[in-house]
Amino acid sequence: MIQLEVNDVSKQFGGLLAVNHVSFQVQGPELIGLIGPNGAGKTTLTNLLSGALKPSSGTIYMNGQRIDVLPPYKIAKVGLGRTFQVTRAFRRMTVLENLLVPALAMHPTARQAQFVKKAREVAEFLTIDHLLNEYARALSGGQQKLLELGRLLMLDPDFIILDEPFAGVHPRLMEIIYEYIIETNKQGKAFLIISHDMETIFTLSQRLLVMAFGKLIADGPPEEVKRDPAVIEAYLGSDSDKPWQPERKTPPAAGDRIAA
Amino acid sequence: MEFPTIFWYTVLWLIVWGAVGALVTPRVYARKDKFTYQTGMLGAFVGAALGPIGLILLWRLTPAVSAKWLGASGIVVLLWLALAFAKAAPNNLCVTNGSFIATQIANGLVIGAIYGLMALGLTLIFSILGIVSFAHGEFYMLGGMVTYYATQIWFPNLNPLLGVLIAALFTFALGAIFELLFLRPMITGQIERPGEYAILVTFGLAFFLQYTTLSLVGASPKKVPRFFDYPRWKLPAETGGLLKVTPGNLTFFDAISIPSARFTALIIALVLLFVLLYFLYRTWTGKALRAVSQDRQAAAVTGINPKRMNTLAFALGGMLAGISGAALVQVFSWVPWVGIPASSRSFVIIVLGGMGSLPGAFIGGLILGVVEALGAGCVPDPHRAAAYLPAYGMIILVLVLLLKPTGLFGREL
């Protein structure tokens, strides 16, 4: 049973409270969306979960184990995997080698040859199997994103954090990523997906977390969150009486009211 | 050897409690749910300064980290060291003779100002190009070499200041050419791994320049006489109690003696420093440079050509090193290797001052100058004192990198 428990976590950078006393819990293979205006602290929160940053206060438990004190690689072994906002493929390694790294890291006594078949299957699933022996730097941006997802499949974590998986991706690749998320979720993995693509995130997720100015301002099913006055205020400003339009392709972040 | 025992025990005591403080303090702060940033360093300083008592107090009170606490405990640490030194070597000149110490410190500051100038060049390069030039010392060496050839060989009666000017132009041109040929490709995307490339290619340049110079001028030391003889002068006129000037020396307060060659070098350094500050803060080009160092893209949008700024910064940085060398060629004898310790000094200084900080570089230079002068003057065995000269700065470098990698004035994350 997947279980993630975030208790009152804060992260301070100098005078800025990037994540402000956030608490939430995940039980079982949920598919959670995390949204919020730019600078709301979404990426900081994922960094806290994955151990890239240490919280200034608060605790995080995963499957009964306290993980906020662990180094990132141990968190990965507990069962939490992530991608990055900017793709971070190992550029001077082949696709196959990229895929082998997490598998070998998870199985300290296994040999490389044991995972090649699985790597090929993963690559096939993500339609990058013809590139297995190419260096990752030769891949297009979208293919590198797929490669990152492939590494997660090889890592095989229980809880997967995807930071902007749909940003700047060709519609065809987006389909694959979408399918990847649905399929993997069916296999019993929990997801936390950060996205600015409102349409996708609303249809995809079963539960939405909304952050603004470091705080978690809403947590619930998408339809409920859509009507939450706090969310509307965060996205549109308090003086608006229009209902929020989640169907828009891009959040209205371009307006200067967000910055206010 | 009886001398060092008490001294070394003191050092050991400082290190042990410093280490305990550095390791335990952040945990104590974390447990009390307080902000832990830099508490390791505070713990190290307080532990070294006041031992277990100080640490217990620190852990009970857990004050917020401030420059005041750090500075105060740092001074106490230095006092302990001085005290232990005085106790260990009561007959050392540094303990018995105040005028000697004052002279050492004054000379250290003078040389330090020039180190600072040189490090400013490296800081300029780092803040614009984002790289550390491992060939910085070679520009310093070439500055001195060119001055030697200009004033002694090619034009024997040339005004030394013109020699300095020639050196400045030469190193500026060299820096610009190197930047255009080897560093420009980094920003135009022709180099696959710019970070690694920058380290290696400047390292290669250092090697290349050293051996080219060696092949051209040979290994025998070059000596330039001091640029200017000062007229004899006294203030007040009879006793010279405040200032006594002879052709080769200046004596302040009957106690502090500075050779006039060094004094000339100091004047050159200070004039240049003010010219540089004027350039950076009052001219369009200077402002453009600073803009690029803060935000490349934003600067480019406002019509600044960042590529040209890169070339300018590298050339200027090389020139500052060149002028430092030109100013010091009258003080030290010059061989093709003088650039190596000079490079290391610049590294120490920019790390100490904080990478990319202009005031940090200059103040770092002064600190290093004083540390080296005191080290050279106070270490009891004169042979050892001279032999360990390059190591003092390196020890500072290691300590800063371990305790506070952002340096004194570095931009915080």
Added chain:
Amino acid sequence: MRGTMRRLKILTWVVGTSFLLILPWLIPTRMHVAVIALYYAILASSWALLAGYGGQFSFAHMAFAGLGAYTAGLIDKFIRLTTAPTYACTEFPLGSWWLVIQDTASPTCLEKAKATMPMGALIVKLPAWMDILMGVVVGGLFGLLIGALVLRLRRTYLALFTIAFAEILRTAINAERDITGGPGGLKLSPLFPNGVTLLGHEFTAADKLPPYLVMLGLFLLVMALMYWLAGSRFGLFIRAIREDEEAAGSLGVDVVRYKILLFTITAMIAAAAGGMYAHYVRVIAPNMMVIKEMSVVIAMAVIGGMESLLGAAIGAIIIEFALEQLRSNITIGAFTLNMADWRLVVFGALLMITLRFWGNGLIHPIIQRITRRGVAEETVAKRLQPRAATEPEDDTRVKIPASPLEPDP
């Protein structure tokens, strides 16, 4: 494909080793250069492992070689084994032997003790292999320490830190002349003090062939070790760390452990080379650790190809021979070029130009051409194939076969 690769690999090893084995008969007068070339080859290829594979741009590699050399030298100078206690020096019983340290406080204690020792008592030095081994241990300890200290430092800072460490070490050895002999150097006994008999031929301590063979043995051992490491999970992980530490950590790679391990292993290799070198040249000076030496090693690795252990080693051997070849002066009319200095200028220029135009070095691309032959064509061919035809059974692109040992999905 895989069989071809394997055969190619074995062929390279066999041809390379046999070439190096018959080299003494090809160039009997240049054996000294050959030994030194192997010394540099070990250093350059281990630096390639550290910097090219692991991305750790350390300038302290020669310092580790120096540590190995000086540890061997100091043991050779100060430590003796005797069959009877001296009662004058610092000593420890060691089975039926005594380990005697002639420290600087009592440098002549052994001389004095000789008078009181029983007749027939033996005083011997430790065998060379033992003090080289001690050098390796010391080098490894320092590598561990430095590796642990530089963990948090990013590339440029790491370079500065390691330069500082190397300079402090060199300065200390220079200054402490009571112990190390200072800039004047430290004398060592030869690798085979009593000569050695090989295939019925007796070699004296001054002959070059036995040390050449020993150095060659070390070289082959080190290459085998490093290739094994590079091909194992260790190699995969350090390359992942080089590419992106944070991403590697998030995928379960213990970054701290592998970085320290990498530092320790390469430091031990450098120390072994240093110790061997010390016993071969028989007098070492702090000069062996100057920045110039480090530059030479880096240049060899870069020109050979930093991302290839073999490339770096070949680069080192070729360059060392070339440098020796270029020693003789060139006279053009009345103008004489002092090639002893100019050859290094050429070398420096070559380093910069290689970096600028051939970032992967000169030899590595040739090797890659062979090992990655056909990869691009296959990728294209594969892409043009309809996806339905992509059956794993007729797929031969992957070099490593899938094992039946499939870990649970």
